[in-house]
Amino acid sequence: MLHRYPPQHGSQCTNLISIGKRLNFTQQLKNDNSEIQSIVDARSQFPNLNRQDHRDNRIIYLDNAATTHKPQLVIDSLVNHFSNQNANIHRGIHTLAIEATSHYEESRRKVQQFINAREESEVIFTSGTTAGVNLVAQTFAQQQIRPGDEILISILEHHSNLLPWQQLAAQKGAKLKVIPITACGELDMPSLERMLTSRVKILALTHISNSLGTINPIRDIIKMARSQGTYVLIDAAQSVGSYPIDVQDLDCDFLVFSGHKMYGPTGIGVLYGKAELLQAMPPWQFGGEMIRSVQIEKTVFAAPPHKFEAGTPPIAQAIALGAAIDFIGQVGLEHIQAQNQALLAYGTELLAEIPGLQLVGKARHKSAIISFMLEDIHPHDLATILNQAGVAVRAGHHCTQPLMESLGLPGTVRASMAFYNTYEDIDQLKQGLLLAKKIFT
Amino acid sequence: MDQEELNKLYDDSILQENRQPYHYGKMPDADLTLEAYNPICGDQFKLFLYTDEDSIKTAYFHGYGCAVSKASTSVLTRELEGCTIEEAKAKCRDFLNWLSEGEGAKVNAPNSWESFAAVRDFPGRLSCAQLAWETIAKEL
Structure with missing residues (x-):
């Protein structure tokens, strides 16, 4: 039996952060001795971000909590x-x-x-x-x-x-x-x-x-x-x-x-x-x-x-x-952190616009991880549909079965961002979720 | 985005079986109860069988899983009724062969199985369609 996530108590939880001013991805980073002068430069260091699936979709990677992609320097x-x-x-x-x-x-x-x-x-x-x-x-x-x-x-x-x-x-x-x-x-x-x-x-x-x-x-x-x-x-x-x-x-x-x-x-x-x-x-x-x-x-x-x-x-x-x-x-931990927080704020607000979407986890201080359920659609069905839309997410209990049990959930869909993700990646996540709703309605 | 493949996987019949599954309910007084559980994804169904000597008179199921596993368990539940234990096991072996090998399996696949052919294009989801059938084939 699927239970609703427990009701939220307003003042203790995150109020949705206004998207506000979008981060400038081309802003200069403070690195004098590096080829990486902007987030765009840093992003270009990850060859796997250009990977396409067998349908020629660029693979939008939102499974960074499982593992991040590797920059050329590491490769x-x-x-x-x-x-x-x-x-x-x-x-x-x-x-x-x-x-x-x-x-x-x-x-x-x-x-x-x-x-x-x-x-x-x-x-x-x-x-x-x-x-x-x-x-x-x-x-x-x-x-x-x-x-x-x-x-x-x-x-x-x-x-x-x-x-x-x-x-x-x-x-x-x-x-x-x-x-x-x-x-x-x-x-x-x-x-x-x-x-x-x-x-x-x-x-x-x-x-x-x-x-x-x-x-x-x-x-x-x-x-x-x-x-x-x-x-x-x-x-x-x-x-x-x-x-x-x-x-x-x-x-x-x-x-x-x-x-x-x-x-x-x-x-x-x-x-x-x-x-x-x-x-x-x-x-x-x-x-x-x-x-x-x-x-x-x-x-x-x-x-x-x-x-x-x-x-x-x-x-x-x-x-x-x-x-x-x-x-x-070279990128700067402060830039990585700021980027993650901006993506989290954007993603949280965008996903909350989807009727029937239930965010799981609304702590005041969060990293760029968004766990959710969409109506009563099983997380694996959602992940399959998102994969077809070119979006890689994780679905299931995320190796935290006792946590899921305490929440009364069999699992969630988890979108986890890294600094190299973009707002467009999250837009595509939303599109995929809207498609899932269409299929299951 | 290629919606055609998705529409094949989530066709009307699978969505309908998911929405209104056959004999969906808990039957604590059943003669035989089996559990179909996939620890990787957490899908978990109980199969309740009422038997008469060697044959399955009535079958029910209950639990939680994705649309594909629920629809597949629903179809299985319907098809178990009237089978002897051996027929039920053979039917499940046939389904599993047909699912993995396609037309080459030399199995007379009933129309009710056809929708699940699309799962072959989603290798990550094969286990969803197999779950309950494997349980009957191995554990009944």
Whole structure:
């Protein structure tokens, strides 16, 4: 049975923002040393934005929360690695190995600066956000959690920041507690305050909801957690690359993200952890690269970050993640953020004009993610019709089944924008939705 | 935008079966209850069968899914009635063969299946049409 999304309470939720003055896509960006002088220039760096489908429609890509397209700089970095370097890193004496190692470690420095970590060794390369959460759950939390302890998450979490904690809680006899949300899709702060007691050993919280776009006030929440002696892991998969992240200012213990949602390649992600915690944590996986000395009887492990990077890492991807950070620097995070917010405001207002369209998630602070239902048309039927109109969106539960269940929805259609999307892309989304209404009426 | 392909997928018969499905309702006292569930998309239907010795007298279904899966489950529900268990399974195997292989399947496809041929042009949606038929073929 399909239920309506809970009624909205006006003052707590987003009032539709006036479209106002359209952003000037050709405005000069403040980059002296870059070929990228405008958003149009930046957009032209993404070859896949010109892709057409088999009906010669330009594919309008509104599935950026799943993964973003890659700029030429990132593509070139991958090609360059395999064409000109391609060596295994560390302990290599030959030229190629030395170059590859230097680029790999340079990329770590770029990440460090990008998220303002205090030390390079606080940046662990992982295969992605999921691996980052699992690493912390199975090492740090494995040691910290005792029977009866509480682990706190929110109902907004992606399965990747839910299952590792659910499994750990079951294994340890700990309690997994879940912060609810309000009718507009914001964290229910009174509940959070009530639940965040000194019994909570770890708070694992998403910065931005991948399903609803809600931006959580993580800085304030981390401060609250600190006062209870609670450790905090932030899932920043949806925010790094779109919003400024300063781990020292946030004062979180751990922060995880993926390269492929910030214009970088798949297969690479980052776990940031405070140096003193990483040093005390046991390794997660065992093998090459992560040792100081090995004897048959015992092993002395390397210091962080290498302690947590067993085996040959995704070298090309790590280097290309550095290229993605360079690219973001050339465009300017402030421009990316402004563009995202303008697209969100435009899309929210335009879609709300469609009779029968129900926005799901109306938080006051949102990223460029618009989740919705249209009358009682199933999200997959909508996605099929939109695909036929050349618009790529995602439909379903977005790996947040408990959230969907709490909303009484089987799933939603999710349009997620990146800075390279245009108002015309959103116009086309609206046209596709009007066509769906016509077909189903 | 090519609306012709869309009109084939969402033709009058599929839309009608979706809007007014056959024997749509929960039947807790049914002799046999099967669940058709696609964890990837979340579509979930329960099939309720009333049997008389070895044959299906009456069938009902209830649940949630897209227009294609709901229409396909509706057509299946209607066609199960009067079949023996073995006939029902064979019919579902025929439908699945016909859906994946088209005319080459050497199956006598009734008119009621014709609308689902359009699903072949939408590879992402094949599983919607297959869902309930697969459940009967494998689990009955």
